Amino acid sequence: MIIILKSDTTEEQIGALTDHIASLEMQAHVSRGTFRTIIGVIGDEASIDSDQIKSFTGVSDVVRVLPPYKLASLEAHPQPSVVEVGKTKIGGGHLAMVAGPCSIESEERMDSIAAAVKASGANILRGGAYKPRTSPYSFQGMGVEGLKILRAVGDKYDIPVVTEITDARNLDVICEYADMLQVGARNMQNFVLLTEVGKANKPVILKRGMSATVQDLLMSAEYILAHGNQNVVLCERGIKGFDSVTRNLYDVAAVAALKTLTHLPVIVDPSHATGRPDLIPACAYAGVAAGADGVHIEVHDCPEKALSDGPQALLPEQFDETFKQLVKVADVFGKTFG
Amino acid sequence: MIIILKSDTTEEQIGALTDHIASLEMQAHVSRGTFRTIIGVIGDEASIDSDQIKSFTGVSDVVRVLPPYKLASLEAHPQPSVVEVGKTKIGGGHLAMVAGPCSIESEERMDSIAAAVKASGANILRGGAYKPRTSPYSFQGMGVEGLKILRAVGDKYDIPVVTEITDARNLDVICEYADMLQVGARNMQNFVLLTEVGKANKPVILKRGMSATVQDLLMSAEYILAHGNQNVVLCERGIKGFDSVTRNLYDVAAVAALKTLTHLPVIVDPSHATGRPDLIPACAYAGVAAGADGVHIEVHDCPEKALSDGPQALLPEQFDETFKQLVKVADVFGKTFG
């Protein structure tokens, strides 16, 4: 961390700062230039709160040299991490294809969708049992009954299953039935939930919040990593934008940017990013071309009967066609689903 | 709700839609125009998922006539609600002045800040015991010890106290010590937490999320209201913006817009909105001038020793001066603190 002082900073103010830095068990190197004094801080930079430093009188600017996350950084782990979910690998050239309905609605529906996506080549089955809905009057998910259906169908088709966790109190029951957890965009900064998920022994998909920067996303991943769970897969699913032509703003450059900062796998979710089935295929291809380690697509065989988010699902036959093309795009980059 | 069909929609598709509407116990009025067929839907519109309607083949657009929230709407409650927190009233011409440190750090510090803000005229004391921090390595709050300090200091200075809840599992202990709950911006769509807070018998400040629309905020309020808690105060605290000149983007027009949609009181938080003490006074005045029912300002007597968010706090003497001016602005609009 480099602290740039104002031109009129006094020796007393500099002393207050260096005392504070010493109290944090770090070293301060004061460099008195001809027009500005600069303090270089050496030590565990991630544990300093740059806001606090900015509160000292006389500080003009604070520039981080190292990122505020440690375990998630490429410095800490220069090789790409490979996260395993059952037999499916994510990262390091292995691509995930996560597919399934938004909500688990019934065993029949889940079974038919699972059969279809597995046949196409999906390697992780998704389905929501606890749904974070913007309206208290909307369907809130089947709960444990849904988890049981998901488990049974996953076993039947031999495909690992992922489901969303919205409440720390459900952690045990979800871990009992699911192979992978998902933390949704609206809970990306629910630090209580991140802490609990960090203690679980299950891989996690962490979705980027709608107003989260890439650094915010990595800080949330850091919560999970710091509590012991190393199997985190990041997911770009669209951020808040000003154009209603798509539901969210698909930030595919964030995938490429993340690859320069972290070893964690990154997947994309063009279903939530666009909210438009007609744009999902193009955005899925774009995600893999940008370097994503997998794709998450909602699939439903009767969108108009879906209990949630029908308009952002592909039909099984559309999914099948999209996946075939995705495999070809992946091949250009020497990557494979499986 | 008005459903606009595509020009080539078939009678069979129209039938599927009207059957679906009937199954929701609502009435469909089909109006066949010369170039477009339109279906008017009569009934409890808030309980329909417009996304689901959009999933039907043949639907071009869905226009809501009524808002998706009910209890929060001005239609449901045309007079402004007045929320009471101890002796303090918020709404209907009564203004709240919520002040205090970001975090509770020690009894001594809390005492001195409380003495100062009470003397200036604040009518609610704030202090965080459970802190949602972006870094797992940052100070996470004093927990129950902090709550006890807050209670003791509030009692000593005879001022009601508000504190943030971040975990549904802490609801009972927080309700034991605090007069008012706060749901932070990052938890605005933590529907599990909203549901629990909706069952509590305490007034709540609900802060707007950084990517939340005004309607999203009202839907989150609806969760609390629908679960039985009618004492909700909304808070504009800045949304995500592209200009780093301020920490967030202070959306003062949202205050005025909310007043056209809801009976719930609305306060503003220029501390979080700007992250700059030098801008807090101007933005506080602007909030009251725009029609806010109160202001939330962080105050700290030693920002450089603050364990969180030091750079966005006013010093007690700055707060005192700001409050004096705020009283004059309020007076122009016939409103009073107290």
Added chain:
Amino acid sequence: MIIILKSDTTEEQIGALTDHIASLEMQAHVSRGTFRTIIGVIGDEASIDSDQIKSFTGVSDVVRVLPPYKLASLEAHPQPSVVEVGKTKIGGGHLAMVAGPCSIESEERMDSIAAAVKASGANILRGGAYKPRTSPYSFQGMGVEGLKILRAVGDKYDIPVVTEITDARNLDVICEYADMLQVGARNMQNFVLLTEVGKANKPVILKRGMSATVQDLLMSAEYILAHGNQNVVLCERGIKGFDSVTRNLYDVAAVAALKTLTHLPVIVDPSHATGRPDLIPACAYAGVAAGADGVHIEVHDCPEKALSDGPQALLPEQFDETFKQLVKVADVFGKTFG
């Protein structure tokens, strides 16, 4: 400017940088810290392109110590500028009340609106003769005929007039008829137009672009100032936001932020910022409370016949009531219109 180098930067790379800085006739002070080397650059910082510095191999970060604008800065001119438009003063405690229709539509309409706003207390009359319309099929303004009407009506009611310039080729004719020029939001970075307006001998309202930062706005003002025209009034008129509840996002904190950076007067335009007549009054009060040096409001006596932007105008009687309240808000801050 402070250049922070990467930890592995070579002496040769440092030499390339210091040579480059010397070639710009500035001085480089190299400070070799224990973990990072830093170069302080002394000289006319506004003339350095920080992007170019970032392109040098070995550069980690570039931190400006001085802003990239000079003439617009508070350093260059610590007292607030007062811009005069006929008898009307803007800045330094003097508030502008700019009012009138979006477009000049006919002499009769312009006359009746001018009579009304002048009677209420407006001190600058607005009206557009050249309209930047998003559709090529929309009314594009009356051109010179409109300018003549505006001049005649301004003279009749003894009120200075402002009109928008959209084409550098119209500069002479507009200067012949108007007392003040306006550069619209969509032309805020039309540097050709800014350069020409900078050569004119007329005060200018420069509106903030929809995606412009506060610094971008000041850089555009710098264009006008650098070409010789010192009479620039900045205008916050709403930036692009994600919530369609208002047309744009009214950034009232930017007014307060500008006051910490520049001596130029700053006015607000709640008409364009909100696009909703019902929110204009509240946002006008908020602007003055935040420290604005004036307000710009569209007024039309028959919005449904307006040839452009009818939905964002106040009726004359609404304007009258709003202005009366504005005067009271201004009085709290010791400011006056007139």
Added chain:
Amino acid sequence: MIIILKSDTTEEQIGALTDHIASLEMQAHVSRGTFRTIIGVIGDEASIDSDQIKSFTGVSDVVRVLPPYKLASLEAHPQPSVVEVGKTKIGGGHLAMVAGPCSIESEERMDSIAAAVKASGANILRGGAYKPRTSPYSFQGMGVEGLKILRAVGDKYDIPVVTEITDARNLDVICEYADMLQVGARNMQNFVLLTEVGKANKPVILKRGMSATVQDLLMSAEYILAHGNQNVVLCERGIKGFDSVTRNLYDVAAVAALKTLTHLPVIVDPSHATGRPDLIPACAYAGVAAGADGVHIEVHDCPEKALSDGPQALLPEQFDETFKQLVKVADVFGKTFG
């Protein structure tokens, strides 16, 4: 267009609306439902200003059935347009590879860069002679001298050339030297410039403004088309975002969305979108995978000496590698550069 009236709208108000619609030479079909009256408007919808309709008392909402642009729409021209620039075709399976430096700096530099990009496979050479710079103190371009260099180098390497136009007064001289015009993001709503470019007999790249919606972009294209120039290529180059990890926010879904609305070719510019050479390749691949009809990349053989935008250029060898991979991605979709 469908006009939804408020529940308490009077017959008189309905009459005022239908009279107005008749005066526009369109037909109004009034449909009195049991709870709302709706007016269907038949005629040339693009010529109606929906804002004006909203200004009528009694109007609740206005829903467009047809887009406000006509010539740019897929309805008007269901087959993809192919724009020809010299021998290079853009659209309908033909991909453009536009490459070159940000600014033309000297004949030597232009020659060496042109030689390199042509050898790699670029089919259009770019170079700026008139530069829209945010600072009045930055290099503003070589002007006519630059145009002459561009022409000479383009002729030498037998590659068509494109350059930016920033001032309508330069149209003739630019058309004399260049094969294609470019309207930059900051001028996307400079309607004066669009109108003049619409009268030119040269193909045009129209870049999306930083706060422009997809519809705004199409409306700006409509200006050019409506004035007679049918050879418009749209360009997504990043919009304003909140995360400084990239310079702008690359909206690759907009490419896919545009393809559902317009026949015009769409290219992407990952140089400006990201401002980071390390992300340009990934974002270029993503653009083609999403369906773009070409890519625009800045290339410079000595970025640290570039007079503008050095940090967003690829070196010739990086460009060569990127282009080789782009060809493979294009091949997956059956498209070719050439």
